[in-house]
Amino acid sequence: MHRAEPKQPATGLPQAPNRDKPWSTSQRPRPGLEIDARFEQTDMSLQPTPLSAQALIEQEPIRIVHGRRAVCDGGGGPLGHPKIFINLDKPGPRPCGYCGIRFEQAPHHGHEH
Numbered sequence: 001m002h003r004a005e006p007k008q009p010a011t012g013l014p015q016a017p018n019r020d021k022p023w024s025t026s027q028r029p030r031p032g033l034e035i036d037a038r039f040e041q042t043d044m045s046l047q048p049t050p051l052s053a054q055a056l057i058e059q060e061p062i063r064i065v066h067g068r069r070a071v072c073d074g075g076g077g078p079l080g081h082p083k084i085f086i087n088l089d090k091p092g093p094r095p096c097g098y099c100g101i102r103f104e105q106a107p108h109h110g111h112e113h
Helices: 053-059
Strands: 063-065 069-072 084-087 102-105
Touching: 063 069
Parallel strands: 063 102
Antiparallel strands: 069 084
16 A cells, blocks of 8 residues: 655745756655744755756766767766766767766767778
């Protein structure tokens, strides 16, 4: 049996400075005064609002790769993520499953080898 999640009132506050709406259907809205007593004397517009990672990744340019596979390790060496190989045989950009950076195979202008 599926238990319905209680609907929380919208606070009118954006989720992040660079994104107005939630990025997931299960994401809770930012807390407001009407939700919890601990926010009773808190001005939520003055609280930190980190930038949305999804909106920042959308601004990241697509990396063009001259080959059939892209390699992504998140950059930053040990601060990145495990190295993965991304198959670029299908047309269009392909995102990294860890960090979301998109890769696309360079268009072929013939069959030079």
